Amino acid sequence: MVAGSSLRSGAWFRTAVFYEIPVRSFYDSNGDGIGDLPGVTEKLGYLSELGVGAVWLLPFYRSAWRDEGYDITDHYAIDPSLGTIDDLDRLVQEAHARGIRVLGDLVTNHISIDHPWFQEARRDRSSPRRSWFLWSDTGKEFSRTRVIFRDVEPTNWTWDDLAGQYYFHRFYATQPDLNYDEPAVRQEMFRVARFWLGHGLDGFRCDAVPYLFKREGTRCQSLPEVHVFFKELRAVLDAEFPGAVLVAEANQSIPETVQYFGDSREFPMVMHFPLMPNLYLALAEEDPRRLRHVLQATLPAPPGCGWAYFLRNHDEVTLEQVSDDEREMFLWVYGKYPRTVLNGGVRRRLAPMLDGDDTTIVLMTALLLSLPGAAFLYYGDEIGMGDRLDLPDRDGVRTPMQWTSAANAGFSTLPPERLIRPPVDDPVYGPAARNVADERGRPDSLLERIRQLIALWSAHVDEFRSEAFLAAEPQVPSVFAFWRDQPATRILCLYNISRASVSGTVRLDPELKSTPTVLAGEATLARSDSQLSFDLAGRRFAWIRFARPFAPSMGLPASSVDRL
C-alpha cells in the first residue's frame, strides 16, 4: 500500500504534464519480449527528466489481450506478463517519490468474453450473472446504436450458441457489454475503483464512458443515467480518496462532451476530443479560426475542472465528430498512404502525420501546454518515433519504445523478431534515426526541445494554470493568438501555423506598460504604447510575458478569473 495523498491535494492535475504508456510497449525488464511494470519503474528517471508529472498506464489487469488489455478477464489481478501487485506497489511508490502521479485505466463498459462473469452468464439462464449482460432473442434492439469498430464488426449483437441468445457489445464481439441497470454491476465497478486506488493509484482515465446505459429509441450514448453513475463514482472517490482524478474518454459532440464535467460534480478532467482533429485541420488550412471557435465553445471548464488536451493516443485519430468535408480534407492531407484509414480514422503517429517536422511537433506541443487545462503526451512522440502500417488494427502505433539505435530499439534484450511487436523499421522514424540515447542532451534534438519546453512551462505553471483564455487578433490570418491572464502577469501566446514567415501586431491594453519577455519560442518583437509588433518564422511560436501593475481591485473579465 502506498501513501499518495500528499500528491493529491487540490486540482494537482492542472500543474502536471501527463504521459500515456502502453505498458507492454514501453520497456521489457525481464527479457521476455513484453514490456512490464518493473520496466516502467526502471524508466521513471527518464520520465522525471522529461518533466512528466503523471503517467497514465493502459490496462494492466489480467486480460485475453485481444484489445490491448481492454478485454479484462480478472479486474483484481495484474496480468502475469506485466508483473505482480508488488511490482505495481513499487512503481507507485517510486513514482510518488519523484513527484509523479500514476493513473490506471478504468474499463467499465465491457469485459472479455473469457471473463468468468460472462462464462457463468452464458452457460446458465438462471445464473445470477445472467443479468450482468444484455441479451436478446432477435438481436434487433437498440438499432440506433452506432457500431464503433465498423471495419470489423457488422453489428452490436452477436449470437452465442451456449447462451442461446444474442449478447450486446459496443466494441469487439469478444467484449460483451455489462448491464448497468443491474445494481450489482455498478457496485462491482465501485469495488474495482476502490481496490486500485487502495494500491495508491492517483486516479483513472475512464474508458468509453458514454456507452454504459442503453435505452430503446436512443443512440445509447451520453444518457442521463451515465452521468448519474459517474457522479456517484466521483462522490465515492471524493469521500474515500480525496484528490483522485477521473479523466473521461468521451468522444462526442461539443455539447455532449462538456456535460461530462457535470457542473464540477462528475469528471474533473475530460479529454478534449472536439479540439483534437481541429488542431490538424487548422494546420492543414493554415487558418486557426476553427480552433478559436472550438475553444470559445468549450472554455472555461467549470471550477476545479480542466480539459485534457492531446494530439495522439494509442487509438487511431478518430474523425467521428467532424463533417464529411472535413473528413475528406483530413484524409487527403494525413491519410494518403495505403492502409492508413481504420474505422474512418487515421492510424498514424504524430511524427509521420507531421512529415517528420520537429519544428511543427514543438509548435503543436507548445500549443497544448499553453491552453487552460493539461497536456497529455503519447509515449515516443517526444522523440519523433514512427509507426508500422503493416501491423493489424492499432498495433502500428503501439510499437516498442525506441530507447537506443539497436534493431530491437533497446526495448528488450531479445532480437526484434521475438518482441511483442516488431519495432518500427523505416530509416526515417525507426530506432536508428529516432531514439532516446542519441537525442538525450543533443540541443537540437526533438527530445531536448520538448524537454526544455516542458521545463519552461513548469517554471511558469502558476501563470498557466488558470482558466483565463482570451483570444487576440494578431492581424495575420495564420497566427493563432491568445492571452493567458493572471493578476500579476499576462502571457501572450502566438502560433504561426503556416509555413511562411509572417509579421503582425497585437493591440496592447493601456495597463501593459512593462517590457515584454519571451519565455519560450522565437519571435522578434517591437512594442509601442498601444501595440506589439512581431515577426514569426514559419511554424514558430512565442510565449511573451508582460508584468501587469498589481491591483487586486481592478477586476478581470469574467472568463479570466482564476478558479483554482
Ligand code: BGC
Ligand atoms: C480504447 C480503445 C479500446 C476501446 C474498447 C477505447 O476507448 O481507447 O483502445 O479498443 O475503448 O475498450
